Amino acid sequence: MSPSKPQRSNGLIRPVPSLKVTSALSLSLISFSDAEELFALVEINRIYLRKTLPWLDTVKTLNDQISYISNCLSEYDRYTGAMYAIRQDGRIIGIIGLNWIDQQNRGCGIGYWISEEYMGGGVITQSCSRMIDHCFSDLGLHRFVLEAAVDNTASCKVAERLGMRLEGVIKDRELLYGSYVDANLYSITGPEWVQK
């Protein structure tokens, strides 16, 4: 695995716009045309998502959803992130993506959520695995990070299933509707992923 594998003439790394995960599952870079479908999914999952994700009160209208997509697209343009719709047979069932890309040190951090009705089916583990492959094998990134609240068992299990190392606990990592929550910090490097 090469330590430098620039995807652009400017030497900066940019994830591809779409990735196939399985014959039914794919990841496609989020776009404005997804706004209504995505907002409808947020609406039906609002109570469930609010238990673990901090942004529900900032996405209350379709316009808020459009602003979110706009932010994601500017981060993609600036090479600092890449957010994807998870599609099963074409329908959006969740979101996954790189919340940050550290071009200097070749690191990145993942975030995700899935509609409650699809939980526990392995979709997030499979989608993460595909993202990790892309980051290490295609983009030449070196370090892949996943943070999950210590009591978010399902998310911590995703990291464990992927063979990621628990590096420690980040104190008061996230402000979740008035309370600070601690997070587990997991990581894996490219060479470690290849050896798995």
Ligand SMILES: CC(C)(COP(=O)(O)OP(=O)(O)OC[C@H]1O[C@@H](n2cnc3c(N)ncnc32)[C@H](O)[C@@H]1OP(=O)(O)O)[C@@H](O)C(=O)NCCC(=O)NCCS
């Ligand atoms: C966390 C989340 C993304 C996991 O997605 P998923 O598709 O269900 O994950 P997987 O099916 O790949 O399952 C991963 C593991 O969690 C387990 N799991 C799934 N739901 C669970 C639950 N409610 N409680 C405990 N474990 C659970 C699965 O059985 C599996 O464990 P296993 O290795 O023992 O089989 C999903 O629960 C979610 O979207 N939650 C709300 C948003 C969120 O918390 N996002 C992550 C923020 S860090």
